[in-house]
Amino acid sequence: MTTDAPDTTETRFSISNNPSFLYQLYCSYMLVYKNDTKSDGFFDPELLKKSLNILVRKHYKPVAGWFQVCNDDIDVVFYSDKFNDPPVSTQTLDMNYETVSRHVRDSNIDLLVPTAPSAAITFEDNDFPMILVKATYLESNEAVVLGVSYHHSLMDGTAFWTFMANWSALCKHLHEHGDITEFDIPHPPTFEFPDINHFHNPSKTIEHSEYVLVDADQCFMKFQPSAEKIVVTVLEVSVEQQQALRQQARNCNVSFTEMLCAVLWKGTNDMRLQLDPEIGSGSSLYSCAVNPRARMGISSNLCASPTTHTSCERTVSEIAALDLCEIAQLVHETIGICTGEYLFSSFDFLLKQRRRELDDERNSRIDKKFMLVYVCPKSVKCIALSSRTFPIYSTDFGFGTPEYVRPPYLPFDGCMRIWPTPLYDVRLSNAPLEVYVSLPEHIDLSKSPLLSQFLKESTD
Numbered sequence: 318m319t320t321d322a323p324d325t326t327e328t329r330f331s332i333s334n335n336p337s338f339l340y341q342l343y344c345s346y347m348l349v350y351k352n353d354t355k356s357d358g359f360f361d362p363e364l365l366k367k368s369l370n371i372l373v374r375k376h377y378k379p380v381a382g383w384f385q386v387c388n389d390d391i392d393v394v395f396y397s398d399k400f401n402d403p404p405v406s407t408q409t410l411d412m413n414y415e416t417v418s419r420h421v422r423d424s425n426i427d428l429l430v431p432t433a434p435s436a437a438i439t440f441e442d443n444d445f446p447m448i449l450v451k452a453t454y455l456e457s458n459e460a461v462v463l464g465v466s467y468h469h470s471l472m473d474g475t476a477f478w479t480f481m482a483n484w485s486a487l488c489k490h491l492h493e494h495g496d497i498t499e500f501d502i503p504h505p506p507t508f509e510f511p512d513i514n515h516f517h518n519p520s521k522t523i524e525h526s527e528y529v530l531v532d533a534d535q536c537f538m539k540f541q542p543s544a545e546k547i548v549v550t551v552l553e554v555s556v557e558q559q560q561a562l563r564q565q566a567r568n569c570n571v572s573f574t575e576m577l578c579a580v581l582w583k584g585t586n587d588m589r590l591q592l593d594p595e596i597g598s599g600s601s602l603y604s605c606a607v608n609p610r611a612r613m614g615i616s617s618n619l620c621a622s623p624t625t626h627t628s629c630e631r632t633v634s635e636i637a638a639l640d641l642c643e644i645a646q647l648v649h650e651t652i653g654i655c656t657g658e659y660l661f662s663s664f665d666f667l668l669k670q671r672r673r674e675l676d677d678e679r680n681s682r683i684d685k686k687f688m689l690v691y692v693c694p695k696s697v698k699c700i701a702l703s704s705r706t707f708p709i710y711s712t713d714f715g716f717g718t719p720e721y722v723r724p725p726y727l728p729f730d731g732c733m734r735i736w737p738t739p740l741y742d743v744r745l746s747n748a749p750l751e752v753y754v755s756l757p758e759h760i761d762l763s764k765s766p767l768l769s770q771f772l773k774e775s776t777d
Contacts, residue, residue, distance in 0.1 A: 326397040328378070330509050332470060332621070333390045333668055343433040343449070344477070345466040347421045347723040350716055351414060352460055359716055360461040361492075362452055366405045368488035368714075369450065374400055376502055377480065377620065379471065384443040389672040391438055393471065403448040406431055414459035421462060424549070424726035429453055430464035438470065439678060447471050448480075460720075473622040475608055478707040479504050480620070485712040492715035506620040513613070513664065516657030523662040527604060527628040528670075529690045545757045547728045552752040552762075552771035559746045569642040571649045573746075574703050574735065578605065579645035581733050581752065582699035584767035586636040588760060589697050597634035599696025602731070603648060604628040604689070606702050607655040625663045626689060627651050633696050648701075691729060698731025705750060710739045727755050 352359045373381040381402055382395030395401075410417065410428075420428055431449035451464040467477050483502040490500045554562070554577070566576035586601050606624050610617055629651040636644065691700045709722050724734050732755040740748035752771065754762070762768045 325399075327394060328396075329385070329392040329394040330379070331390050331392050332384075332510075333671065341438050342436045342469050343466040344469050344474075344725055345426055345430045345433075345464060346725065347424075347426075347429050348463040348465070348712065348719045349418060349421050349721045349723075350461045350463070350714075351720045352458055352716070355458045357458075359458065360452060360454070360463075360714065362405070362407045364488060364492055365450070365452060365714070368491050369405060369484060370400075370402050371491075371497060372480075372484050372487050372502070373403060373448075376483065377506060379508055379620065380447045380480075382447070384438045384445075384470070386438065386440050386443065386675065389675055391470070391671075401444075401446060403446050403450060404431070405450045405452065407452045407454065409454045409456060411456045413455065413457050417453065417455060417460060417462055418721065421721060421723045424723055426464070426726065429462050431466055433466050436468055436470075440675075461716075470622060472620060473608065473624040474704055474707060475610060475617055475624075476506075476620045476622065478709060479506065479618060481712050482708050485714045489713055489715035504618050506618050507616060508620055510619070510621050510623065511615060513657065513661050516661040517665075518658045518661075521658060521662075523659055525663065525666050526630070527626040527690055528666075529688055529693055531688055531693075545759070547730060547755050548758045549726065550754045550756065550762055551773045552754060552768065553773040554750040554752065554771055556747065556749065558771065559750065563746070565641065566645070569645045571645045574705075575648045575652065576641070576645050577735065577752075578603070578648045578699070578701045578733075579641050580767055581701065581754070582648070583636060583639070583641060583644050584762075584765050585699055585731065585754075585756070585760075586633055586697045587767070588762065588765045590633050590637050591764075592760065596696040597632065597637075599633050600630050601633045601636045601697040602628060602630050602691065602695045602699070603651060604691045604698070604700045605648075605652060607652055609655055609660050612655070613657060613660060623660075625655060625660060627654050627659075628690055630695075636697070691731065695731075698729075700727075700729060700732045701735070702727075702732065703735040705735050705737045705741065706743045707737070709737055710741075724753055727753075729755060730757060731755065 350360065378395045379393045381400040382393050383401055385392045385394045429451065431451035433449055434445045436445065447468050449466045453462040453464065472480065483504055486503050487497060487500065491497055559573070562576050563573050566573050569576065582603050590596060604626055606626055608624050609615065610623060615623060629647055691698055704724065710718055712719060720739065724736050727734065734753045736751040736753060738749050738751060741750060742748070763772055
């Protein structure tokens, strides 16, 4: 809907049909760029700000807009004459490259990521940025760290890294040519989630066990991880190990990612059962984020958040009794349920819950709230998130590609993020992969027959 006024044009579109509008939070990444020659003007802050403002005002106008609750829907509204430009802050630290790199690997978000406001979209408080940037410079001039946070209700990982590819390409052109007169961004974005009503099957009822209903006033406390410290262990899957996993995957008629997830699930399951035999009758949960773009024919250039989740639960003893091929088949079936019918049902389910929550807020009621099941206590959890196909190490702002990119720190027991290394090419599998595994600190993966082969290092 577009409304014309004498001096301004208002444009809005709904994000209520994005499944990720449920995830009202900021997601943060840290990118390290090394200045080998210690050249002056490396990542000039004014260049960063100028290129970012041009990008959002010209190509990503919703990113320069605001969330707005309208009745039972959430809209993004933006204008022709005023902009919610992403804030860019800077700092200079007295440390060398090795020290700042350690802070990045340790996910020191307090130091290197912009401080974000509450991301909760409510009737009264929606005046917050869609994207925030913090550039950290060093007195030694050895490197720059970009800390970037984005609101997950507007973008998923695919949309964010497409945004970063466009921003870096525009910045590089501006750095090299001084203007953008002859420049077109490589991935022009689209907006408005496509209509998927044709996937609706009224004769089929789908249970969404990937979500759980909790008390609204408790969901961010009681259902967060336990008081025990969660640490991140970085596993490395070598080229040779990837080749072996691919052969196993072919033998089991599953994909490489499904086989890797099976190894992660069974490895953590058996390890925790070994540590505590009494959990055999407890729940072992596999949950994964599924990007439905390819199977739904949705463009990767869509600036939206269609990512949804699927899950599967068995007892700990049942998973321990299965071999890797059988577990890989379970993973395959869990991912495979994300059909068009499932996607529509997820949208419909989440939209109804969000409208009920908005009604509760409108009437000052404390009721129930749906959360992803993986935030709840389980005996074993394997929450798989794969980012290996994203163009993470292609973001060249005119000063070279990043030396290292740190994925978000996920403080949930059982989170496992599959992550590329700088030379990794998904088409060739020509370099190692990393897996960031979040587990309670008492769990020693060097004792796991399945996972110890990938052990690399541990960070808090």
